[in-house]
Amino acid sequence: xxxxxxxxxxxxxxxxxxxxxxxxxxxxxxxxxxxxxxxxxxxxxxxxxxxxxxxxxxxxxxxxxxxxxxxxxxxxxxxxxxxxxxxxxxxxxxxxxxxxxxxxxxxxxxxxxxxxxxxxxxxxxxxxxxxxxxxxxxxxxxxxxxxxxxxxxxxxxxxxxxxxxxxxxxxxxxxxxxxxxxxxxxxxxxxxxxxxxxxxxxxxxxxxxxxxxxxxxxxxxxxxxxxxxxxxxxxxxxxxxxxxxxxxxxxxxxxxxxxxxxxxxxxxxxxxxxxxxxxxxxxxxxxxxxxxxxxxxxxxxxxxxxxxxxxxxxxxxxxxxx
Amino acid sequence: xxxxxxxxxxxxxxxxxxxxxxxxxxxxxxxxxxxxxxxxxxxxxxxxxxxxxxxxxxxxxxxxxxxxxxxxxxxxxxxxxxxxxxxxxxxxxxxxxxxxxxxxxxxxxxxxxxxxxxxxxxxxxxxxxxxxxxxxxxxxxxxxxxxxxxxxxxxxxxxxxxxxxxxxxxxxxxxxxxxxxxxxxxxxxxxxxxxxxxxxxxxxxxxxxxxxxxxxxxxxxxxxxxxxxxxxxxxxxxxxxxxxxxx
Numbered sequence: 001x002x003x004x005x006x007x008x009x010x011x012x013x014x015x016x017x018x019x020x021x022x023x024x025x026x027x028x029x030x031x032x033x034x035x036x037x038x039x040x041x042x043x044x045x046x047x048x049x050x051x052x053x054x055x056x057x058x059x060x061x062x063x064x065x066x067x068x069x070x071x072x073x074x075x076x077x078x079x080x081x082x083x084x085x086x087x088x089x090x091x092x093x094x095x096x097x098x099x100x101x102x103x104x105x106x107x108x109x110x111x112x113x114x115x116x117x118x119x120x121x122x123x124x125x126x127x128x129x130x131x132x133x134x135x136x137x138x139x140x141x142x143x144x145x146x147x148x149x150x151x152x153x154x155x156x157x158x159x160x161x162x163x164x165x166x167x168x169x170x171x172x173x174x175x176x177x178x179x180x181x182x183x184x185x186x187x188x189x190x191x192x193x194x195x196x197x198x199x200x201x202x203x204x205x206x207x208x209x210x211x212x213x214x215x216x217x218x219x220x221x222x223x224x225x226x227x228x229x230x231x232x233x234x235x236x237x238x239x240x241x242x243x244x245x246x247x248x249x250x251x252x253x254x255x256x257x258x259x260x261x262x263x264x265x266x267x268x269x270x271x272x273x274x275x276x277x278x279x280x281x282x283x284x285x286x287x288x289x290x291x292x293x294x295x296x297x298x299x300x301x302x303x304x305x306x307x308x309x310x311x312x313x314x315x316x317x318x319x320x321x322x
Numbered sequence: 323x324x325x326x327x328x329x330x331x332x333x334x335x336x337x338x339x340x341x342x343x344x345x346x347x348x349x350x351x352x353x354x355x356x357x358x359x360x361x362x363x364x365x366x367x368x369x370x371x372x373x374x375x376x377x378x379x380x381x382x383x384x385x386x387x388x389x390x391x392x393x394x395x396x397x398x399x400x401x402x403x404x405x406x407x408x409x410x411x412x413x414x415x416x417x418x419x420x421x422x423x424x425x426x427x428x429x430x431x432x433x434x435x436x437x438x439x440x441x442x443x444x445x446x447x448x449x450x451x452x453x454x455x456x457x458x459x460x461x462x463x464x465x466x467x468x469x470x471x472x473x474x475x476x477x478x479x480x481x482x483x484x485x486x487x488x489x490x491x492x493x494x495x496x497x498x499x500x501x502x503x504x505x506x507x508x509x510x511x512x513x514x515x516x517x518x519x520x521x522x523x524x525x526x527x528x529x530x531x532x533x534x535x536x537x538x539x540x541x542x543x544x545x546x547x548x549x550x551x552x553x554x555x556x557x558x559x560x561x562x563x564x565x566x567x568x569x
Contacts, residue, residue: 008481010481010482015481071480071485073450073453073459073460073461073462074453074459074460077454095481096446097481098462098463098478098479098480098481099480099481101438101446101447101450101462101463101496102450102460102461102462102463102496103450104447104450105417105421105446105447105448105449105450105451105453105454106450106451106453106454106460108418108447108451108454108532109418109421109451109454109455110454112532113532114416114418114532114533115417115418115447115532115533116533117444117445117446117447118444130536133444134444135442135443135444135535135538136333136337136339136348136441136442136443136444137335137441137444138541139339139540139541140339140341140538140539140540140541141538141539141540141541142443142535142536142537142538143535143536143537143538144533144534144535144536145533145534145536146532146533147531147532147533147534148532148533184459184489184490185459185461185487185489186487186488186489187485187486187487188485188486188487188488189485189486190480190483190484190485190486191483191484191485192482192483193482193483198481198482200481204568204569228569239499240503246465246499246500247465247479247484247500249499252335252359252441253359253360253363253499254499255499256439256444260568261562261566261568261569271335271336272335272336275335278541281568282562282566282568284558284562285547286555295547295549296544296547297544298547299544299545299547299548299566300547300548300549300550300558300561300562300566301547301548301549301550302549302550302551302552302555302558303549303552304551304552304555305552308552308553308555309552309555312553312555312556313555313556313558313559315556316555316556316557316558316559316560317559317569319556320559320560320563320569
C-alpha cells in the first residue's frame with residue numbers, strides 16, 4: 001500500500017499547491033508508515049519534477065502526454081486510477097481546486113474510495129480513519145470517518161503549508177495507457193489570467209463590496225493587492241452588478257476561501273458572504289456603518305470611509321516593504 | 323433532449339446551525355429548507371434553455387434523494403418550471419450513496435446538471451460520481467452552457483483562467499456561479515400548476531455509504547473586533563505585521 005499525491009502543473013511548471021500537497025502526502029504517509037509517491041500528468045521537465053523531493057516525495061510517476069492539457073475530467077481520472085494501481089495506492093491526495101473537484105469523484109468511484117473534500121490538516125486518527133472539515137459553509141466543523149479501505153482526500157490550497165523533508169527523488173516514466181478517444185474535451189479558446197495572484201492560491205485577499213460604489217473605484221484596491229501580492233475578490237452585489245467578474249465572488253454561491261489575511265472594504269457582511277470567508281485566519285473590515293455585521297466576524301476594524309483608509313494602507317504597506 | 327437537474331435539499335442559508343445534545347447530528351428543528359443554491363442556478367439555466375430552444379428541450383426533470391419532507395423543495399422546483407420530479411426515498415448518507423441511488427433514474431437523460439457544491443455538508447462529489455457510475459463524460463466548474471446544433475458550447479473556469487469548450491451529448495455538467503443570473507421566484511400560477519405535475523417516488527436500491535459524519539462542533543466564539551480610528555489606519559498595518567504576524 002502507499003499514499004499517492006497528484007501534483008499539478010501548468011505550462012510545464014509545477015503549481016505552488018503541488019509542493020503543499022507533497023508536504024501533506026509525505027506527513028500523512030509517515031503517520032501511516034506507508035511509502036509516498038506522486039504522479040504528474042503532462043509535459044514537465046524531470047529537473048522540475050525532482051523539486052518535490054524537498055518535501056518528502058521519493059518517486060514521481062510522469063506521463064508526459066500533452067493531451068492532458070485539455071483537462072478532460074474522464075481522461076485525468078482514468079490516468080490517476082492507472083497510477084494508483086501501479087503504486088498500489090490506498091490513499092490519493094489532490095487539491096480541492098477546480099480540477100481536483102472535477103476528477104476526485106470519478107476516481108473515487110473507480111477505486112471505490114471514500115472521498116472527503118477540503119479536509120483540514122492530517123487525520124485526527126488513522127484507525128478508524130477520521131478527518132475534519134468545515135460544513136454548513138464554514139458555520140461548523142465535522143469529523144468524518146472514512147470506512148472504505150481506499151480513501152481520497154482533497155486539500156484546500158494554503159490550508160496546510162509547506163513542510164521540508166529532503167529526499168532523493170527518482171522520476172519514473174509512466175504511460176497511463178490512454179488513447180485519443182479518452183479525451184473528449186475540445187478546447188476552443190483559453191483565457192489565462194497572467195501576472196495576477198489567483199484567488200484560490202492567495203495567502204492575502206483584498207475584497208470590495210457595494211461600499212466601493214462603482215466599478216471605476218477599484219484602482220486603489222488593486223494597487224493595495226498588488227503591493228501585498230494579494231488576490232482580489234468581491235461580494236455578491238458587486239459581481240451581480242458586473243463591476244467585477246463572477247470568478248471573484250466569494251461567499252455563498254461563489255467561492256469559499258480561507259486566506260491568512262482577508263481585507264473587506266465596504267462589505268456589510270451578510271451571512272452568505274461570511275460563509276465564504278469566515279475561515280480566514282485574520283479578517284480586517286473597513287466600513288462606514290459601525291453596525292455592519294462584518295465587524296462581528298472581523299478581528300480588526302475601522303469605521304470609516306474606504307477611500308480615506310485605502311491610501312493610508314497603501315503608504316503603510318510600502319513603508320513596511322521598504 | 324431531456325435534461326435532469328439534481329436537487330439538494332439544504333437549510334436556508336441564513337439558518338443558525340445547531341446540533342443535537344451529543345453533537346452527532348444536525349438539529350433540523352425549526353429549519354426552513356431550500357433548493358441548494360448551486361442546484362437552483364442549474365435549474366434556472368435548464369429553464370432558460372427550454373425557453374430559448376423550444377421543442378429541442380423535450381422536458382426538464384428534477385431529482386433528489388431524500389425523505390418525504392424534501393418534497394416541498396421538489397415542488398418549488400416544479401413551481402418555477404420543471405416538468406416532473408423524482409424523489410428516491412432514502413436518507414442521503416453520503417455522496418457515493420446518493421450517486422449510487424441516482425443511477426437508477428439518470429441514464430435516460432441527455433444532459434444532467436448538478437451544482438458544484440452543497441450548502442449543507444459542503445460536498446462536491448455527487449455529480450462527478452454519478453457521471454463515472456454511468457460511464458458518461460463530464461465537465462466541471464461550468465459557468466456557461468449553450469446549445470449549438472447537436473453540440474454543447476461550454477464555458478468553464480479552470481485554475482488560473484477560463485476556457486470555451488465544445489462537448490457532445492450525453493454529458494453531465496457540474497455548474498457554478500455565472501451559469502444563470504437570478505434564480506426564479508415561484509409565481510402563484512406556477513405553484514398551482516406544480517400541484518398537478520408528477521412527483522414520482524422511487525424506492526431506494528441497495529447501496530452503501532463509504533463515509534460517515536460522526537461529530538459536529540461549532541467554531542470557537544470569536545474575540546471582539548479590535549477597532550482602529552480612521553485617521554490611524556496606518557497603525558493597523560503595523561499591528562498586522564507585529565501582532566497578528568500576517569503581513
